[in-house]
Amino acid sequence: MMDGLLFLFALLSAASAFHLSDQDEFHFKSWLAQHNRVYTMEEYYNRLQIFTRNKRRIDKHNEGNHSFSMRLNQFSDMTFSEFRKSFLWSEPQNCSATRGNYLSSNAPLPDSIDWRKKGNYVTDVKNQASCGSCWTFSTTGCLESVTAIATGKLIPLSEQQLVDCAQDFNNHGCNGGLPSQAFEYIFYNNGLMTETDYPYKAIEGICKYEPKMASAHVKDVVNITAYDEMGMVDAVATRNPVSFAFEVTPDFMHYHDGVYTSTKCHNTTDKVNHAVLAVGYGETNGTPYWIVKNSWSTTWGINGYFLIERGKNMCGLAACSSFPVV
Ligand SMILES: *[C@@H]1O[C@H](CO)[C@@H](O)[C@H](O)[C@H]1NC(C)=O
Ligand SMILES: *[C@@H]1O[C@H](CO)[C@@H](O)[C@H](O)[C@H]1NC(C)=O
Numbered sequence: 001m002m003d004g005l006l007f008l009f010a011l012l013s014a015a016s017a018f019h020l021s022d023q024d025e026f027h028f029k030s031w032l033a034q035h036n037r038v039y040t041m042e043e044y045y046n047r048l049q050i051f052t053r054n055k056r057r058i059d060k061h062n063e064g065n066h067s068f069s070m071r072l073n074q075f076s077d078m079t080f081s082e083f084r085k086s087f088l089w090s091e092p093q094n095c096s097a098t099r100g101n102y103l104s105s106n107a108p109l110p111d112s113i114d115w116r117k118k119g120n121y122v123t124d125v126k127n128q129a130s131c132g133s134c135w136t137f138s139t140t141g142c143l144e145s146v147t148a149i150a151t152g153k154l155i156p157l158s159e160q161q162l163v164d165c166a167q168d169f170n171n172h173g174c175n176g177g178l179p180s181q182a183f184e185y186i187f188y189n190n191g192l193m194t195e196t197d198y199p200y201k202a203i204e205g206i207c208k209y210e211p212k213m214a215s216a217h218v219k220d221v222v223n224i225t226a227y228d229e230m231g232m233v234d235a236v237a238t239r240n241p242v243s244f245a246f247e248v249t250p251d252f253m254h255y256h257d258g259v260y261t262s263t264k265c266h267n268t269t270d271k272v273n274h275a276v277l278a279v280g281y282g283e284t285n286g287t288p289y290w291i292v293k294n295s296w297s298t299t300w301g302i303n304g305y306f307l308i309e310r311g312k313n314m315c316g317l318a319a320c321s322s323f324p325v326v
């Protein structure tokens with residue numbers, strides 16, 4: 001009886017919000033099958049409604065004249081506020097280097113560079129799952145690449161060690177942290193274990209770091225001065241991939257391909273909420289862009305990557321960038 005009432009209520013509230021057609025339900029069902037998602041009866045109508053709103057937003061965006069396209073993905077049954085709670089930083093991190101310690105090379109820079117194509121320097125795209133641990137993936141991604149460039153060996157490193165052990169450096173496991181602070185942790189704690197030896201669990205646990213099992217080390221941490229995007233270009237061109245943070249707003253959730261740009265996001269250090277890894281840059285039809293590795297699996301974006309406009313501190317991407325020296 002109770003279930004029946006709830007069901008009826010969910011049905012009525014869904015129907016009263018906007019018109020749901022058979023077509024909408026058809027799209028939802030094929031998305032459910034594709035993503036192996038199962039709900040209770042009440043949840044089904046709630047999710048159908050959220051999914052349909054997302055799908056209409058995506059279709060409308062794709063009909064317009066934009067530099068990037070959107071598509072359905074693993075997040076399509078979530079509202080942005082649910083997404084933010086599970087995947088992004090909930091509170092601002094201490095991310096600003098008013099005076100960074102990066103010295104620009106002042107060398108002539110190439111028009112484009114892609115560390116994925118220069119050699120075996122970038123590990124496969126990973127999946128942070130439902131945990132605000134993006135900062136650990138940005139950190140391992142950067143250290144993996146910097147180490148590979150120095151040694152010729154590309155070894156996946158442990159995010160879980162950072163989730164479990166790096167709290168003393170203002171990091172907060174699944175609730176956020178910063179690559180610069182994670183590099184400091186690795187520096188002072190003498191190393192980071194491999195992904196295999198300390199696998200990812202997407203939940204905070206007890207620190208199980210064993211120094212004798214450390215695989216990668218950090219000799220120094222380099223912060224690029226806040227908003228010095230040319231410094232980032234210089235570092236990526238002449239040194240290695242660089243960790244950075246930016247502000248994710250709702251239209252980024254369903255990014256598919258093209259150069260992401262937004263008029264909705266903020267551009268300051270206190271607003272950034274997601275950390276990623278710049279592995280290169282380029283230019284298309286006069287629009288300069290960054291090539292960025294994300295940690296939302298290969299099913300999101302361009303096989304797990306995205307392009308974002310370069311040269312405008314888009315969404316605060318130049319607010320807090322850093323890399324380790326090995
Ligand atoms: C689409 O946008 C581009 C870049 O803003 C602009 O140059 C072009 O004229 C637009 N095309 C149409 C059909 O509006
Ligand atoms: C920012 O830094 C202060 C001082 O080190 C610290 O107490 C605070 O927890 C930090 N905030 C975050 C979000 O890490």
Ligand SMILES: *[C@@H]1O[C@H](CO)[C@@H](O)[C@H](O)[C@H]1NC(C)=O
Pocket residue numbers: 094095096097100101178180181184221222223
């Ligand atoms: C780099 O920035 C972080 C804050 O994100 C700070 O804790 C650290 O001391 C800075 N390191 C250097 C070498 O300036």
Ligand SMILES: *[C@@H]1O[C@H](CO)[C@@H](O)[C@H](O)[C@H]1NC(C)=O
Pocket residue numbers: 227267268312313
């Ligand atoms: C942020 O964007 C505003 C508006 O476009 C601009 O005036 C300001 O200079 C930007 N600030 C930074 C730090 O990039």
